[in-house]
Amino acid sequence: MSMIKIPKHIETLRPYIAGKMIEEFARERNLSRIVKLASNENPLGPSPKAIEAVRQSLDKSFRYVDPGAYDLVRAIGERIGRPTEQIVCGAGTDALLSYIVKAFTGDGDEVITADGTFIGIYVSVRKHNRTLVTVPLKDYSFDLDAIAARIGDRTRIVYLANPNNPTGTMFTSRQFESFMAKVPSNVLVVLDEAYFSYAESHPQYPDGLKYDFDNLIVTRTFSKDYGLAGFRVGYACGPEYLIREIYKVRLAFEPSYPAQVAATAALGDEAFLRTTVDLNGRMLEKMRTRFEQLGIVQIPSVANFILMLFPSASLAEQFNAGCLDRGLIVRHVAGFGIPNGIRMNSGTEDETEFALEVIEKVHAGMMASASVARSAQS
């Protein structure tokens, strides 16, 4: 029997493994309460204005969407102060990253990023059979000098996430500007600002959309601050000559109609955005304080999550398993390049409190078994 030959780079591709689904987890175990703080989603749910707009629009869903996502692109343009020709929407940043790799790289080309960033870029590069070059993080942040030094003849794209996922760290305007001055004009810089709203109030945070480089594309998503992860909407903004090429490789009818309606309405929901950012600020502070009291090592974050670090990958795994046993889903970020890291995003007040109580118990259990092990050795 003849078999279909799978190309090597697809056969060996490790697909994106998402955070555990609550329903899947509930089926597996019999727990009275499950809290998921593993995918940096908005704990408040979707913007209420988005839900209402989608409800009102469902009867129009039998029609194909406008391939240019006219209303949404115009609403985004107004919001960010950019002409519509510089904006393209897609089914989330994840889809846009894939299109960017597809549109701007060829055989043998390299994409450079950090070893310890958003896993979606690794998958996109490998899926297109391009060479992924990763540069170690420095103090859990993008090492922009080392990345600039690594750019070579085959480099086509540099991918940066600011703030970074899973570390929550950011680089400053000054660092970014000095980096851009070193990047050759034929290398495209992709600046992923999935967590923009949480970081923008930081005085040194560089708003990527304030820059006008011919080799810069900024991506943003509606998945986090607007609570629309399940709808799949994001956009890329950059010079028209690049955006035009992304349109060529993008699927014609994305985002879906309800997704476009939801995102357009969400853009008008300032109050929801303010409440989201305010809640995150308070919950992150609560998490920071408690981790510090417990002696858990943590990386200072400007996003909507905190990365905890454990002395080894197996202790991180043990912590993760202990949390799961008690109904808390957090994210072991080994696949992101940090095997001893556990990432937890902020929840509602109630969810955050539940999570911190679970963490306190799991941590106490681990400390107790470590001291038993130490005394057994001595």
Ligand SMILES: Cc1ncc(COP(=O)(O)O)c(C=O)c1O
């Ligand atoms: C840095 C970063 N970029 C992109 C995404 C994915 O965004 P989207 O839901 O728009 O695909 C995430 C989600 O975790 C992220 O952390």
